[in-house]
């Protein structure tokens with residue numbers, strides 16, 4: 001935990017102090033109340049790296065994992081949108097911007113050429129990096 005995590009608007013919005021102002025080692029003093037208001041900061045959404053398993057020979061349109069919206073959280077509960085920032089699949093995977101649902105798309109002309117199914121474990125194990133960036 002970082003020190004900055006100790007001051008979280010989503011956990012506490014204000015806190016109060018009583019400050020003693022004195023002279024001569026507080027033989028004479030005044031007490032004042034100080035209220036500190038914590039200002040909210042829009043923090044980015046959180047989503048741990050995900051690893052999904054796909055069945056070979058699946059149909060185009062087959063879903064890949066659960067919708068990322070069901071896994072991502074945002075401290076302010078902002079509405080999240082999703083996009084692929086880097087595509088190591090050459091267009092084999094689509095991402096729904098609203099739900100974060102990944103699905104296969106075998107109709108794209110940019111997919112690697114070959115005679116078999118694009119997801120065939122024995123002849124051409126499809127591998128790639130599927131990196132999804134969650135943005136608010």
Ligand SMILES: [Ca+2]
Nearest residue numbers: 009041042043
């Ligand atoms: Ca916040």
Ligand SMILES: [Ca+2]
Nearest residue numbers: 042043076078
């Ligand atoms: Ca946020």
